Amino acid sequence: MLQCRLTLLVSIIMTVTMLVLSPAVHSSPVNMRNNQIAGHPLSKRSFFDIQCKGVYDKSIFARLDRICEDCYDLFRAPQIHTLCRKDCFTSDYFKGCVDVLQLTDEADSLQADIMQLHGQGVDSPSRS
Numbered sequence: 001m002l003q004c005r006l007t008l009l010v011s012i013i014m015t016v017t018m019l020v021l022s023p024a025v026h027s028s029p030v031n032m033r034n035n036q037i038a039g040h041p042l043s044k045r046s047f048f049d050i051q052c053k054g055v056y057d058k059s060i061f062a063r064l065d066r067i068c069e070d071c072y073d074l075f076r077a078p079q080i081h082t083l084c085r086k087d088c089f090t091s092d093y094f095k096g097c098v099d100v101l102q103l104t105d106e107a108d109s110l111q112a113d114i115m116q117l118h119g120q121g122v123d124s125p126s127r128s
Helices: 002-020 022-027 029-037 044-049 058-075 078-089 092-100 104-118
Strands: none
Touching: 058 078, 058 092, 058 104, 078 092, 078 104, 092 104
8 A cells, every 4th residue: 555655656756747847858858868868878987976886887787777768768758867866776766767667576686786886775666
């Protein structure tokens, strides 16, 4: 019951964010997306830019970043990608993306990956 409420709340927040950011999305979604995630999104600099203080592992970073990219593809709001990655994948947006993309069965593995990148204990991306 609590999981359903939290998932609904995150979905509502993401929808409201998408609606608020809608004018920006319509102005040039391709260019805005390229500015958000193009270049070298999996570089070590990007790793530090999102406040990761643990061990840099490009494959783990790519796996978690892919979740945020898939979430962006679903909602088409450029800021979703940035918000999802915020604080080294520990934001509520990342947790919401895990829920929306139905990846909660991978929560333990994702948690271990986040802990390695983040460098300390963090809340689980699962809502259960």
